[in-house]
Amino acid sequence: MSTSPFRLFFLFAVLSLATSGYRALAIAMPKAIQPYKRDAMPAVPTFTRLYDAMILLVPDANGHITESPFGEREYIGFLGGNCTDPTTGEVVANIVPYVGGEFGIISSENSALYTEVHLVLQFVDDGDIAYLSGEGVGTFGSTTAAVTYLRMETNSASRQQLVTTPLLLSIEFPSDLQRTDETVALFSLFTMDNA
Structure with missing residues (x-):
């Protein structure tokens, strides 16, 4: 009579439990981590x-x-806009129209807004393109606002440090700028200093 590998394993497991008890199945736990x-x-x-x-x-x-x-x-398209230097107010980049948007979810569990943002910029000084994408969390309603972690991809030689630096996008949809004929959102983009 031949014995299948499964029967041999089963026999081994039963004998191990019979001779060593539950310790046969014990897994070594790591030492406690010190504070x-x-x-x-x-x-x-x-x-x-x-x-x-x-x-x-x-x-x-x-x-x-x-x-x-x-x-x-949400499926909110971007029709254009611009990014400015926060100190001088000069236009640094234009938001490429009809590309990207906000595709987040307003949760049925907790009413939070889970953002999914895709955005394309064209820099004024060198004409290069930057693609930004990221996800975050915020609120939706009379005050719609969110903070989103973004990643940037660009061929702009002067902005390569932004490709490997964490970016945060703080965005707000002020209710007074939300009309049936036009909707405007305001945002600020932040770069991490000690990345």
Whole structure:
């Protein structure tokens, strides 16, 4: 009579349990981690405002919502706008129209806004393009605002440090700028100092 590999394994497992009890199935646990010393903690990140922007959205942006399995999905297109230097007010980049948008979800569980932003910029000084994408969290309603972590991809030689630096986008949709004929959002883009 031949014995299958499964029967041999089963026999081994039963004999191990019979002779060693539950210890046969025990997994070695790592030693307890010692508490960190205060001087060993990671640095607290700080950010610097890189650009301020005004972005023109599709009219009645809050009306561009459809049902989804997780709540309501936004589909808000970007029609243009610009990014300015926060100190001088000079236009640094233009938002490429009809490319990208906000595709976040308004959760049916907690009413939070989970952002999914895709944005394309064209820099004024060198004409190069930057693609930004990211996800974040915020609120939706009479005050719609969110903070989104962004990644930048660009061929602009003078902005290569931004490709490997964490970026934060703070965006707000002021209710007085939300009309049926035109919707405007305001945002500031921040770069992490100690990246």
